[in-house]
Amino acid sequence: MTGYYDLILGLIPLSLIGVTAVLSAVGVSMTAAVPLAASIPVALIGHALFVNSPVDDTQSATETVDSSSASFEAAD
Template sequence: MTGYYDFILGLIPLSLIGVTATLSVLGFSLTSAVPLAASIPVALIGHALFVNSPVEDTQSSPETVESSSSTSFEAAD
């Protein structure tokens, strides 16, 4: 199943390459087209991290959480 973050990961290189190529065709030099085009992937990453932030899976059962937290660690001596 393709989710939101899968689309973001696909759009990052596509937008960088596509917008850079478009700006180059429109007459911008490559040294100015790349930083201008990089603002699009930065905005996508910012949206994915801060606006639509990843959350933990709330469907895990309480038994699973209790069993994983009850394990004890012993010294390696």
């Protein structure tokens, strides 16, 4: 299953290469196209880190540990 961060990791090189190619095709020099195009991946990374930040789901991890330990019974 593809998650949000998998999409971000795929879009980083695609957006850099794609926007650079489009800007070059329009007539912008390569030395100007690369830094302009790099603003898109920087924005994607910033969104992934600060707006939709990765967090640990400690409550579900605790429930998983509790439910798995409850399934074992004593062998008396």
